[in-house]
Amino acid sequence: MQQSCSSSAKNLCRKLVQVRTRNSIQAAAKTRPICDVFINHRGIDTKRTIAGLLHDHLFRLGLRPFLDSRNMKPGDRLFGKIKPAIGDCKLGVAIFSPNYCESYFCLQELALLMENKKRVIPIFCDVKPSQLQVMDYGIRSGEQLQMFKWALEEAKYTVGLTFDTSKGYEL
Numbered sequence: 001m002q003q004s005c006s007s008s009a010k011n012l013c014r015k016l017v018q019v020r021t022r023n024s025i026q027a028a029a030k031t032r033p034i035c036d037v038f039i040n041h042r043g044i045d046t047k048r049t050i051a052g053l054l055h056d057h058l059f060r061l062g063l064r065p066f067l068d069s070r071n072m073k074p075g076d077r078l079f080g081k082i083k084p085a086i087g088d089c090k091l092g093v094a095i096f097s098p099n100y101c102e103s104y105f106c107l108q109e110l111a112l113l114m115e116n117k118k119r120v121i122p123i124f125c126d127v128k129p130s131q132l133q134v135m136d137y138g139i140r141s142g143e144q145l146q147m148f149k150w151a152l153e154e155a156k157y158t159v160g161l162t163f164d165t166s167k168g169y170e171l
Contacts, residue, residue: 035066038089038118040109043069045097049165050125054093078105086112092120094155098127101134101152111151122160129156 037058041051047069058065066085068078086092092113100106113120122129134148 034064034088035085036063036090037065038086038092038109038113039065039067039095040092040106040113040120041067041095042097042100042103042106045099046095046125050123050163051095054095079108082109083112086116086118089118092118093123094120095123095125096127096129096132096155097125098131100127101132104140107134107148107151110155111147114151114154115147120155120158122155122158123163124160125163126165129160132156 039051039055041047043051046052047067051067052069055065055067066082066089068082086109092110094110094113110120132152134145134152136145140148
């Protein structure tokens with residue numbers, strides 16, 4: 001399973017990353033952002049599978065991916081690290097999973113990506129776009145709900161990739 005997930009992550013990376021020329025790499029080195037690719041995901045569903053593998057493969061390609069569990073240390077303020085990473089990134093990868101919409105932080109990160117007009121590539125991991133809905137448990141303001149729903153709809157209607165963890169490859 002780990003082997004097939006690893007090769008699947010490599011296949012996903014090939015689709016996510018454009019080949020960079022020597023000149024663009026040299027230019028990027030002069031003004032390197034905090035991160036090149038921000039990985040937005042629900043940890044309990046994807047941290048040990050696709051999110052972690054994607055991070056590692058992007059790192060080996062010479063990119064600077066941001067994954068909370070790899071880029072943050074105990075004591076770091078969540079949005080103190082996340083907001084600048086989103087602001088600096090060139091690309092966001094939103095890994096949607098069965099428990100994604102239950103997380104305030106996932107939805108907040110997605111909304112920040114969309115508000116900052118970042119290009120977002122969705123990966124639908126063990127979930128169909130039609131299954132993704134913002135739930136109102138009475139703890140979010142109407143403004144937050146609207147913002148989260150807008151960001152989720154924008155992402156759902158963006159061409160993305162589908163990943164099935166039970167099969168270990170893209171569908």
